[in-house]
Amino acid sequence: MSEATETRGERGLSPIEFEDLRRGKAQDPSYRGEHPEPRFFFTDEEANELGGKRMALNLGPQHPATHGTLRVMLELEGEKIASADTEIGYLHTGFEKSAEHMTYHQWITLTDRMNYMSAINNNVGYAIAVEELLGIEVPRRAQVLRVILCEISRIADHVLCLGLQGMDMGAFSLMLWAFERRERIYDIIEAVTGARLTTSYTRIGGLFRDVPQDFPEMVKTFRRDFPSFLDELEEMTIGNRIFEDRLRGTGRIGPEEAVSWGLTGPILRASGVAYDVRKTKPYSGYERYDFDVPVREEGDSWGRYLQRIAEVRQSLRIIEQALEDLPDGPVNIENKKIVLPEKGEVFDNIESLIHHFKLIMFGHGIAPARGGTVYSATEAPNGELGFYIVADGDMVPYKVRVRPPSLYNYAIFPKVVVGSMISDAVAVLSSLNVIAGELDR
Amino acid sequence: MPLLPDDILRRLTDRFGDRILPRKSPGSGQAFALVAREHVRPILAHLRDDPELAFDLLADVTIIDHLQLELPEMEGHRFAVIYILRSLRQNHAFEVRARVPEDDPIVPSVHDLWKSALWGEREAHDMYGVEFEGNPDMRRLLMPEDYPGFPLRKDYPLRGRGERDAFPQYRPPGVPTSPVNVTAGPEEARETAR
Numbered sequence: 001m002s003e004a005t006e007t008r009g010e011r012g013l014s015p016i017e018f019e020d021l022r023r024g025k026a027q028d029p030s031y032r033g034e035h036p037e038p039r040f041f042f043t044d045e046e047a048n049e050l051g052g053k054r055m056a057l058n059l060g061p062q063h064p065a066t067h068g069t070l071r072v073m074l075e076l077e078g079e080k081i082a083s084a085d086t087e088i089g090y091l092h093t094g095f096e097k098s099a100e101h102m103t104y105h106q107w108i109t110l111t112d113r114m115n116y117m118s119a120i121n122n123n124v125g126y127a128i129a130v131e132e133l134l135g136i137e138v139p140r141r142a143q144v145l146r147v148i149l150c151e152i153s154r155i156a157d158h159v160l161c162l163g164l165q166g167m168d169m170g171a172f173s174l175m176l177w178a179f180e181r182r183e184r185i186y187d188i189i190e191a192v193t194g195a196r197l198t199t200s201y202t203r204i205g206g207l208f209r210d211v212p213q214d215f216p217e218m219v220k221t222f223r224r225d226f227p228s229f230l231d232e233l234e235e236m237t238i239g240n241r242i243f244e245d246r247l248r249g250t251g252r253i254g255p256e257e258a259v260s261w262g263l264t265g266p267i268l269r270a271s272g273v274a275y276d277v278r279k280t281k282p283y284s285g286y287e288r289y290d291f292d293v294p295v296r297e298e299g300d301s302w303g304r305y306l307q308r309i310a311e312v313r314q315s316l317r318i319i320e321q322a323l324e325d326l327p328d329g330p331v332n333i334e335n336k337k338i339v340l341p342e343k344g345e346v347f348d349n350i351e352s353l354i355h356h357f358k359l360i361m362f363g364h365g366i367a368p369a370r371g372g373t374v375y376s377a378t379e380a381p382n383g384e385l386g387f388y389i390v391a392d393g394d395m396v397p398y399k400v401r402v403r404p405p406s407l408y409n410y411a412i413f414p415k416v417v418v419g420s421m422i423s424d425a426v427a428v429l430s431s432l433n434v435i436a437g438e439l440d441r
Numbered sequence: 442m443p444l445l446p447d448d449i450l451r452r453l454t455d456r457f458g459d460r461i462l463p464r465k466s467p468g469s470g471q472a473f474a475l476v477a478r479e480h481v482r483p484i485l486a487h488l489r490d491d492p493e494l495a496f497d498l499l500a501d502v503t504i505i506d507h508l509q510l511e512l513p514e515m516e517g518h519r520f521a522v523i524y525i526l527r528s529l530r531q532n533h534a535f536e537v538r539a540r541v542p543e544d545d546p547i548v549p550s551v552h553d554l555w556k557s558a559l560w561g562e563r564e565a566h567d568m569y570g571v572e573f574e575g576n577p578d579m580r581r582l583l584m585p586e587d588y589p590g591f592p593l594r595k596d597y598p599l600r601g602r603g604e605r606d607a608f609p610q611y612r613p614p615g616v617p618t619s620p621v622n623v624t625a626g627p628e629e630a631r632e633t634a635r
């Protein structure tokens with residue numbers, strides 16, 4: 001016996017098998033060795049026995065369909081979800097704790113990182129909350145620019161959500177188209193704010209700076225080109241058998257249920273409740289624009305998909321009107337106790353230097369009245385984005401609480417997926433558009 | 442018909458008398474009702490069920506820790522649980538605060554009135570350590586299950602108490618572990634908090 005064959009034997013083959021291998025018996029189709037007859041994975045009896053048994057499946061925290069780090073624990077009966085539970089907090093960064101150690105202005109940068117798909121909406125929501133606390137109103141031009149940029153940003157958020165809805169169901173091209181369109185939107189945002197994602201564009205009392213000269217032109221071009229993309233999207237998906245079948249009837253949420261669970265935004269409106277903060281409690285002059293609040297009755301993933309497309313169309317209407325409405329003038333309030341003076345003035349003018357110093361140095365700066373609280377809500381792409389701020393007379397907020405729409409939108413998720421298939425859970429999760437950044441903060 | 446917060450306050454005081462403390466926030470001027478925790482459930486239930494008030498959406502639940510912000514009306518009570526209410530039918534909004542003492546931080550849960558309280562209360566508990574009695578799911582929401590502290594309390598330092606380094610974690614043999622004081626008391630924490 002040669003050395004090589006001995007080694008083979010040592011690896012665990014029994015002498016008989018070893019013999020068979022050597023003689024090439026294993027290649028003989030009629031040879032079945034010691035194994036029983038080939039059969040299905042389970043016999044009928046075994047499958048019956050397994051019928052009552054359940055399997056646990058972890059979806060995430062790292063999974064392409066979870067859009068961030070979410071963990072969904074599913075209990076499966078075959079492919080059906082018998083029960084579900086979620087675990088969040090993987091992206092918890094302590095923004096609210098940080099707020100208690102940063103000045104009112106500094107914290108604007110952190111609002112970018114919450115819903116990173118539409119950072120400007122967060123910037124504006126926070127700035128409005130602090131302005132309400134201080135009792136100031138920003139100039140018209142700043143308001144209109146805020147509206148235009150919020151709506152552009154809302155479109156970017158919705159478009160990406162629509163694309164990802166396609167990706168989660170295997171229609172990868174939808175995602176690529178949506179991404180390409182979103183990049184063009186970000187070109188506008190980049191020209192205005194200097195950054196694509198982390199914009200930090202608002203200041204308390206106005207904006208970081210005025211928009212560039214060609215801003216109206218850029219928005220007009222975007223306004224002209226964009227509807228064709230929506231038509232394309234509708235053409236590709238509406239009437240597409242696979243796409244509709246996967247979405248229709250999954251993740252259905254009724255209107256009473258939706259209100260009780262605190263859902264807001266497109267998800268609530270897709271369930272038949274016409275609640276939009278822009279209409280019910282207008283801010284930044286939304287009452288001046290003529291737009292509808294689209295509502296759908298389905299309440300399922302398909303309804304939410306169409307709802308977002310309809311809302312994008314309304315955003316385009318608002319942008320068009322706001323652009324015509326855009327007045328000239330300053331983008332910041334006059335009060336230099338709140339807004340930083342121009343840098344040039346700081347170098348030449350002692351008063352501006354003092355204002356600059358006082359706003360920047362710790363112990364001075366913006367200081368709302370002690371004990372003052374405010375809850376201010378704006379309509380972010382995902383729903384009602386609220387900021388609850390408590391002031392203690394210092395330049396640092398005593399407490400900042402964010403009411404992220406995603407948190408309440410996601411709470412209902414385990415309930416709606418029970419009884420559906422695993423693949424439906426992915427589609428429903430996608431249609432809820434949960435952004436982990438604002439979910440965990 | 443939308444009602445102003447002042448009107449809602451008046452209606453509440455008509456009905457509940459001195460169980461409601463009407464208050465107004467300095468600065469923003471937002472009116473709210475301050476109530477004792479025993480009365481929070483009947484008052485919130487009334488706010489939801491009265492057809493003219495009809496607060497059908499509980500937008501948020503959060504807590505203010507008054508440790509470093511002492512107000513006369515909060516005397517002897519460290520926490521204020523905030524309920525942000527909204528009526529979609531009547532289109533008005535209101536805020537209710539329940540006072541909670543530090544040594545017995547328990548409030549009755551309102552999850553049976555609004556389902557959104559399930560996660561709202563869960564996060565408030567996670568961050569401030571106030572128990573919501575009756576909420577079926579009081580697990581931690583954002584922090585790890587075995588986390589010892591309540592991070593948004595004012596006596597909890599910004600950088601934590603060393604929990605980040607004291608997690609049980611795998612270390613290759615031979616690598617020394619850094620000694621960390623995780624049992625720092627509230628006094629030391631208070632010093633480093635600000």
